[in-house]
Amino acid sequence: MRLVLPRWAGALAVKAAAFITVMSCGLAALLGVLVHVSVTDQTVGQARTLALSRLRDATSAFEAGDTLPPGAGVDPAGLPGSLRRLAAGGERGTMVDRHDGQPTMWAAGPADHGRALAVEVDYAQNARTIAGLDRAILWSSGLAIGATLLVGAFAVTRVTRRLHATARVARRITAGDLDARVHDPRTKDPTRPQDEVAAVAAALDSMASSLQGKLLAEQRFTADVAHELRTPLTGLHAAAELLPPGRPTELVRDRVAALRTLTEDLLEISRLDTGRERLDLDTERLGALAERVVRATGAAAGAGAAAGAAEAGARTGNAGARAGADAAVGVTAPGVTVRVLRDVCVETDRRRLERVLGNLVANAHRHGRPPVVLTVDGPVVTVRDHGDGYPAYLVAHGPQRFRTEGGATGHGLGLTIALGQAEVLGARLEFADAPDGGAVATLTLPHRPPVPGDPEARGSGTGGTVPDGAV
16 A cells, blocks of 8 residues: 655655755764764773773782772672673673662672682763763754754755746746746856756746747737738628629628638637737626527527627727627527526626627537526526537647537637637636536636736636625
């Protein structure tokens, strides 16, 4: 079984602190043991040499029949048994033991009749010296480990702080802020030593600049193509209106209308790509707005009129264009049901929100199967059909321009525009497949609309329950 560690244990600073702590403790323990063993051997050796010297003097006095020196005696009471047996066997030896509660160094040798002649030397001072040394080793080791941890934490924190700054910039680029850069000071000064963090920061800045250049070139190309197509399409539309009635004329007008719609969609996408869209905020009742959208997308003519009016409002921003959009929402949508579970007022851009919901309902109507259900539950709006569901790539990565699968018709721009407009509104748009079949698109409006001009506010809205008030 694999040991499951807490999330904080994965941080580089924690790993570095643990490594420094283990290595410092291991090094301190090794040095402490070496010093302890060396000093103890030296101290014990000095005490043993003194004890054996006194034992020789005592042996000389015992053999000469003189009085034994202080601390010497034959078979003294405190002599350790193992040392007594060694001396009785004719050998000399030393041993540290406690006598009368004090550390004592014993030296013993053979005497007559199997007895032992022993000398005791006070070992208390030596024991106190070793104990003091052990305490000094512990304190110095603790201080050394603490100082090493502080220095290591300072060094590692400087590195991790730069790594976190690089990660924040990468997340900003992912969120769409292509102007974000790390600007690590080490990369600007070639005289300073370049470390791995500086190399990563420089690579990220270079990648962001290259990505920004390519995306801007793509945006300019899309906008230029769409603008260049508008003039000939206007002429084609005027010429088609002059053709005599008949089936060929209807086909020509239908294709010209489809091409005009595609051109307007490309223009709208190019405007969304610039990230400079501004909101026209107003308070709207979400349930009534959803019902208007459903009625507007009920028939092909009504949907076309609503889309044209919405595009006119986007280009001119005047009241007449918005009135044209409102005039096109009087068609009842067959096969589409609106369910209002909990209605709320939202502060949003009505035109953009209608565009998002209209594209979702139109996509469900065109590519799914009835019934199509639009549900309003507070600030959360879901659009569901009962078809085969979204393609796997769309659920995993979101809509992609000019990509369709499964024999579906269209250009893949409707959901792309819906997602872009939702980001401008600060809402979250998610695509999923229902467990019992069908596609489900969920739009979650934010608690508050994004601040105009704030790139981080785009796509940052979070849904939630809002009691009887504006979201």
